[in-house]
Amino acid sequence: MKTLLHIAFLLSVSFAVAQSGLYNSGNLQVHHNANLGLHTNFINDANFDQTTGLVGFYGNNVILVSGSIPPTLWDTEIMAVGNVFLQNSIMVRNNVNFIYGNFLTPTNRQMVYLNFMDQGFFTGESDASKVTGFAAVNNRDVFSFPVGDRQQLRPLTLNSQSTTPLAICAYFYEDPSSPSSILESFDREEKVQDIGSITDREFWIVQSDVPAQVTISWNSRSALGAIPNATAESIIVVGWSKSSNQWVIIGNSAISGDLTQGFIISETFLPSDYAAITFGTIPLPTDTFAVNNPTLGNYFLSPNGDGTNDFWIIDGLEESPNNSVRIFNRYGQQVFEKINYTNEFRGIANTGTLITNQSAGLPEGVYFYLVTLDDLELEYTGFLFLDR
Known part of the structure; x- marks a missing residue:
């Protein structure tokens, strides 16, 4: 800090009466x-x-x-x-x-x-x-x-x-x-x-x-x-x-x-x-869901009316109400499709050549699913095992 000159009065400076300074x-x-x-x-x-x-x-x-x-x-x-x-x-x-x-x-x-x-x-x-x-x-x-x-x-x-x-x-x-x-x-x-x-x-x-x-x-x-x-x-x-x-x-x-x-x-x-x-x-909604759900997993479905696994329930789907679900058999034939899915699949076809056998339902076996979450811009694939 430099040496200071403390000024009490200058001819070129006057002091205000109403305000000290x-x-x-x-x-x-x-x-x-x-x-x-x-x-x-x-x-x-x-x-x-x-x-x-x-x-x-x-x-x-x-x-x-x-x-x-x-x-x-x-x-x-x-x-x-x-x-x-x-x-x-x-x-x-x-x-x-x-x-x-x-x-x-x-x-x-x-x-x-x-x-x-x-x-x-x-x-x-x-x-x-x-x-x-x-x-x-x-x-x-x-x-x-x-x-x-x-x-x-x-x-x-x-x-x-x-x-x-x-x-x-x-x-x-x-x-x-x-x-x-x-x-x-x-x-x-x-x-x-x-x-x-x-x-x-x-x-x-x-x-x-x-x-x-x-x-x-x-x-x-x-x-x-x-x-x-x-x-x-x-x-x-x-x-x-x-x-x-x-x-x-x-x-x-x-x-x-x-x-x-x-x-x-x-x-x-x-x-x-x-x-x-x-x-x-x-x-973060998209990233959070993706981090918490790197896959949707594989599912087991047994639609026999006993109240257990009678529906295909996809946890967390409410994060994306705008979605689509498609299911294929092992030959790649589409057997089910639903826009805005809310747990409707019970082992019964609603599309493709197997739709004619709805009363009997789809045969047991391994199916391939494709789930698209439009709101989150995510797509998941996996397997669903159907047991009769």
Whole structure:
């Protein structure tokens, strides 16, 4: 941390009566190698863009930055236990040094942010010091936003196809369906059929008018393992479409990790088309049934009226009401067919040449079945032994 010049009074600076703090009404400058340490509120109502030194925020109290004109700083740093709350954007041309404390922004005002200008960068970001709210970047194609919530740093990396004039980003450790810090909500049940589940733990807002990929990560607090039937391979990037008001798949170009921690890189998309992005899973009903039922097995049928094995019952068929069942004899002749089967087969043919012998029923022996589950896009084959 540089040596600071603590200013009590400057001819170019006056103090507001109604609001305690340093009030700039014009001509305030911080020259090269000069340092200004703020332990109080800063109200900026004039151009403040000739700084080439350091303006830092320090102390144990909350520091409020407000005013009608965003100050443009060369270097800044934060070592403020009470945090720095921005009601007015701060523009940084060079370095932001995160030591301790957060830059907080209004979460319902996306155009108030800590802005890393053309060559702006940052150092020292951590769980204890970051942007809690919106950060922005100008004229960059790759940038990692040092955003998070009060407890954790949860960065997002934006990799744009070309230079983006302005991109903004914020992180929310909140349920997208019912966030507490923004007015919008993104119902997790409003989603395209290709999405299985959507996390209820966190989301990001990222806005840019240039197509880009994003990299986001998860950790143990993300609790992706709590998503029903989730696996690391099933995680996908999803976004709340502004045009259709539902979650849609953005998709993955790369993924690494397990359900405890990992990262994912999205496919290329236009960030400003989406109000929020987060983690989802691929749909699991089909996969779940297939995993639990690698085969339907072989069956024994004895339709003799004793109440045991008189019908051919296929367990789990209710998972796919739209189905078809076909049975063939050992010569490959079809002897039974039923669309939307509900346990009708009792050993009697309903199709083919053997249908004429319905009263006697099919002869005992081994039969071959083909079951198609249209809803789950699955097909099963196996054997059925008929005993008389």
